[in-house]
Amino acid sequence: MQNSISYRIADFLKRFPPFSNIPEATLQEIATEVNIVYKEKGSVIFKQGEATHPHYYVVHKGAISLWSTHEQLCLDICDEGDIFGLRPLMANDSYRLDALAEEESILYAIPIAVFRPLAKNNSAVTTFLVESFASNTRNPYASMPKGQLLGDTVKFDANRHSTDFLDFQPVTYTKDLVTATSNERIATLAKAMTMHRIGAILITENQLPLGIITDKDLRNKIATGLHSITENAASIMSTPVITYPAQLSVAQAQMGMMKNHISHLVLTEDGTTNTKAIGVLSKHDIMLSLGNNPAVLVKAIKRSKSVEEIKSLRMGVMNLLRGYLKQNIPMALTANIIAELNDVCIKQIITLTLQRMTSGPPVPFAWLALGSQGRKEQLLHTDQDNALVFANVPDGQLPTTQSYFLELGKKITAGLHAIGYDYCPAGMMASNPKWCQSLDGYRRTISAWITNPGPNEVLLSSIFFDYSLVYGDAILISQLSKHITKTIRSSPIFLSHLAKDALMSPSPTGFFRQFLVEQDGEHRDYFDLKKRALMPLIDAARVLTLSEHITGISNTWDRFKKLAEIQPQNAELFLACSYASKALLKFRTKQGLAHNDSGRFISLDKLTKEEKVKLKRTFKSIKGIQELINTRFMVSRLQ
DSSP, X not given: OHHHHHHHHHHHHTTSTTGGGSOHHHHHHHHTTOEEEEEOTTOEEEOTTOOOOSEEEEEEESOEEEEETTTTEEEEEEOTTOEEOOHHHHOSSOOSSEEEESSSEEEEEEEHHHHHHHXXXXXXXXXXXXXXXXXXXXXXXXXXXXXXSSOSSOOOOTTTSHHHHHHHSBOOOBOSOOEEOTTSBHHHHXXXXXXXXXXXXXXXXXXXXXXXXXXXXXXXXXXTSSSOTTSBGGGTOBOSOOEEESSOBHHHHHHHHHHHTOSEEEEESSSSTTSOEEEEEEGGGOOOOOSSSHHHHHHHHHHOOSHHHHHHHHHHHHHHHHXXXXXXXXXXXXXXXXHHHHHHHHHHHHHHHHHHSSSOOSSOEEEEEOHHHHTTOOOSSOBOOEEEEEOOOOGGGHHHHHHHHHHHHHHHHXXXXXXXXXXXXXXXXXXXXXXXXXXXXXXXXXXHHHHSOOHHHHHHHHHHTTOEEEEEOHHHHHHHHHHHHHHHHHOTHHHHHHHHHHTOSOOSBOTTSOBOOOOSSTTXXXXXXXXXXIHHHHHHHHHHHHHTTOOSOOOHHHHHHHHHHHOGGGHHHHHHHHHHHHHHHHHHHHHHHHHTSOSOEEOGGGSXXXXXXXXXXXXXXXXXXXXXXXXXTTGGGGO
16 A cells, blocks of 8 residues: 555656656655645644754645745745745755645655655756755746745846846835825925925825825925915815825836826825825935836837837837746736836827827817726737717717717727727727717716616626726716716616626636637637636626725726725635736736737647646636625526
């Protein structure tokens, strides 16, 4: 019986490095000494500061998470075949991290006293383990890095990647926030700024950011005599404020200031104006980096005078994306930066188009990105989904006003097509009268979707409700958001229909956990990553955030993170879904870049075993979130 078990252990180990480089007889000898360790979900393997064990570990089944106690941060997740706990093999000191069973797991504990003498003469094994320990990677030779042993943050060589280091290091800001109310006198605020030696003071209401007054405002509006120093702050403050989350990189901060033509960013708990302000970031807080970085691209795009220039610069954005993926930059940061750069390209197309119109816009308007672009998850060159909202006008002026914006919409969508965005096959673009309406027109359309939710209405709302503002009047979008929230409150049955649609996506795996592939058509025998894996998470995040009346957050992983805050009883599931959505998008993006397509359809034969294992891990959260939705929205009653 013991021999049978040791043979199975050896057969498993030889599939993974460094054991694949060990002679079979030696590996069999090691396998006879391996201890099999069972760990329940949530149980501890070792703790930070604990004396090292006499063995290191290989994951046979399940998943092990590695945590930094000091930062309260999950740094890595080890899957099937991964090695962890190498410290006793390489260094005689205590563990640096906590190791917890992320799910029910079976581990192989390999005794160091047995392994070391048998492997010491094998240079390939020694090199692998030394490089793995030194580089903080579980597999230094993996074609797709799965993470770092000692951190999920990016580590750069200061000489080789100095510009990258500056791009991704977090910003430092003053946490001793100085605030005032809108009815305080400007003279009082000026004295406070002088006393605290700050260049800006934040105007708040119930701790939420309302406006900001900078030293530039005092020079331009008070020193010039335009306003009196005895007036209230409301008369000169800039509002609404531009907000970002505190977990901000130098690159994001630079781009935020450049694209909004401001010198200060307001940092809030979740990056929106709906939560407490915690700091103000100024240009003086930022060390501007040199060389090729996102900020340089933003400047170049804003200076461009033709569609051809923007198209060329967009290729630079794609090169940046390839570089970030190659360096294994965290997906959330990569997606945010690429989305910001794409938005700048679209804004420049709109700016150039407006300059070439025979007249200016008759009323304020807003340009919305919809679908994946609205969620800031469109990293590859795919089709465009957009809409244009213009301010209400008297009925007699509506035909002429809409005609102007339709012409504008057609020219803008043509410009976007010229720089690489395909036309939407379904015509969901601002060149279509359905998606070029007044605010009241959209209110009527959205009310019809929510109060009479048929299959088509649910489909359209699923695309439209992932909107984000790219250009124009933010007040129009705020009013639209309020209307959506109000209408859903009065017609909650809509959420059940949306939930039902969210459960329509086919399962990614079969009864025996095998991948389910397409059975016919052009993509027969291919795995549909979008339909079977990404869409269930995207749809779930949307219906859950709408049910909680969350506004201002359209990104899938950010939606799940917000849900985890609001519903701590389900935080573990929501955070798992957040992680899965990032992992799947990263996988799709890499596949798309490798095969010069959308990355949607995957040939399973071309995946490595570690890639398949990684994919299957994300599928567990899909099953959990769909079960939650089915129960919460009582979908079975609609059957």
